[in-house]
Amino acid sequence: MKKRFAAVLATAAMLVAGAFVAPSASADTGNTSDTAKAIAVNTTVSGAVGTDYGSYDNNWFKYTIPAKGKVWISGSNLSDPDVRLFTSAGSTQQHDDNGAASDVHRFPAGTYYVRIQAWFPKTSYTLRVNYVNEGSKLTEVEPDNNPSAATPVKLNTFYAGNIASGSDTDWFKYTVPAKGSVRLDMNTNTDSGDYVLSMYTSPGGYADYDPVDYVRCSSGSGYCNTPAHSLAAGTYYVKVNAGYSWDDADYQLKVSYTPATPAPAPAPKPTSKPTPAGKGTPVPVYRVYNKNSGLHHYTTSLGEKDALVKLGWKYEGVSFNAAKQGSASGLVPVYREYNPHNGNHNWTLNQAEHNKLVSLGWRSEGVAWYANPAGPVTVYRLYNPHSGEHVYTTSATEYAAVGKAGWHQEGTAWKGL
Numbered sequence: 001m002k003k004r005f006a007a008v009l010a011t012a013a014m015l016v017a018g019a020f021v022a023p024s025a026s027a028d029t030g031n032t033s034d035t036a037k038a039i040a041v042n043t044t045v046s047g048a049v050g051t052d053y054g055s056y057d058n059n060w061f062k063y064t065i066p067a068k069g070k071v072w073i074s075g076s077n078l079s080d081p082d083v084r085l086f087t088s089a090g091s092t093q094q095h096d097d098n099g100a101a102s103d104v105h106r107f108p109a110g111t112y113y114v115r116i117q118a119w120f121p122k123t124s125y126t127l128r129v130n131y132v133n134e135g136s137k138l139t140e141v142e143p144d145n146n147p148s149a150a151t152p153v154k155l156n157t158f159y160a161g162n163i164a165s166g167s168d169t170d171w172f173k174y175t176v177p178a179k180g181s182v183r184l185d186m187n188t189n190t191d192s193g194d195y196v197l198s199m200y201t202s203p204g205g206y207a208d209y210d211p212v213d214y215v216r217c218s219s220g221s222g223y224c225n226t227p228a229h230s231l232a233a234g235t236y237y238v239k240v241n242a243g244y245s246w247d248d249a250d251y252q253l254k255v256s257y258t259p260a261t262p263a264p265a266p267a268p269k270p271t272s273k274p275t276p277a278g279k280g281t282p283v284p285v286y287r288v289y290n291k292n293s294g295l296h297h298y299t300t301s302l303g304e305k306d307a308l309v310k311l312g313w314k315y316e317g318v319s320f321n322a323a324k325q326g327s328a329s330g331l332v333p334v335y336r337e338y339n340p341h342n343g344n345h346n347w348t349l350n351q352a353e354h355n356k357l358v359s360l361g362w363r364s365e366g367v368a369w370y371a372n373p374a375g376p377v378t379v380y381r382l383y384n385p386h387s388g389e390h391v392y393t394t395s396a397t398e399y400a401a402v403g404k405a406g407w408h409q410e411g412t413a414w415k416g417l
Helices: 302-310 351-359 396-404
Strands: 005-010 044-049 057-065 069-076 083-086 093-096 105-107 110-118 123-133 158-163 169-176 180-188 194-200 212-218 223-225 229-231 234-242 249-259 282-289 296-299 314-323 332-338 345-348 363-371 377-383 390-393 408-416
Touching (some): 044 057, 044 110, 057 123, 110 123, 169 249, 180 194, 180 212, 180 234, 212 223, 234 249, 296 302, 296 345, 296 390, 314 377, 314 390, 314 408, 332 351, 345 351, 351 363, 363 408, 377 396, 396 408
Antiparallel strands (some): 005 110, 044 123, 057 110, 069 123, 083 093, 158 249, 169 234, 180 223, 180 249, 194 212, 194 234, 282 314, 314 363, 332 345, 332 363, 377 408
């Protein structure tokens, strides 16, 4: 006769007696949730379950975790498992029938239950409840399989999550304090997962008919993101689910937010110091830094610089001096482009590069400033392959250090005065 064997992981924080109704009413110790045997996490226990006369038999266990963390089941002879997650009342369950006894779940502190159920013949097994304490780590909190149980997250902060199987779904929600640019960033550190990342773009929206932008993220790539969206103040929802039914992998999710930048006031003409003949009149290029998004911005406009500083950008001083248009012969333009999808700006001396980016959807913002190819100061360029940002610096030390941190060193961008 074909053997059937099922293991059911049934969980409920601080479960009260009688919340679960077991198929068998046997009075054997551990045969109901009321008589569940207490076991320690990260410890292997053994048992036998099943009968020789063709009826269901149950072994119930309970365990306690002191703080929120990752939990998964392992053992031997736990073939064809059926994973069930219950509310504390035992009335609502989430069912996963893909044999995922080893699926990772994240639970808050509390007491939880495991039921091992078998038909016949009687079978011996081992069981281990694996637990990793994540009390101080920002993570999803399960169950979060619907919008009403969405895990609230802070802006510009990574949260750890796990897609346990093809039927698992993780919901998150966040609040935008004021109109700004928002995108979703996902880091993955395994090669077994494939995710669908859905970003709902209307306040409070999460239904099928609500506006949504989504991308498929392969964990093999290590990083992916949605396009940036301009969102009004309000609460928004994010859904993460598996791209394939056999996925089981960890990820990190961040909601990246940058406040909207008001139109800059007209910039007063800066007072320039004279330079040696033939080099041109210096024009200061200001550098500011957004600690939330990690982006740097460069501008000759004092008004634009001051407006960004008022919005929370950090002023980092004059990065270098460009040349005033027409102040010397042989000056060449430096072009500026803007990516509306992720908020990045780019500056380049190469007109072919400028035209290529514009053809790919970047917005041309014209000539940012002029450079003298014979200028005495070298301006270096670096590229971040993860965020797509370029950074420009006259410091050879900074250029070397940032290159060692994983940025691509792209050599000399242009010459400054």
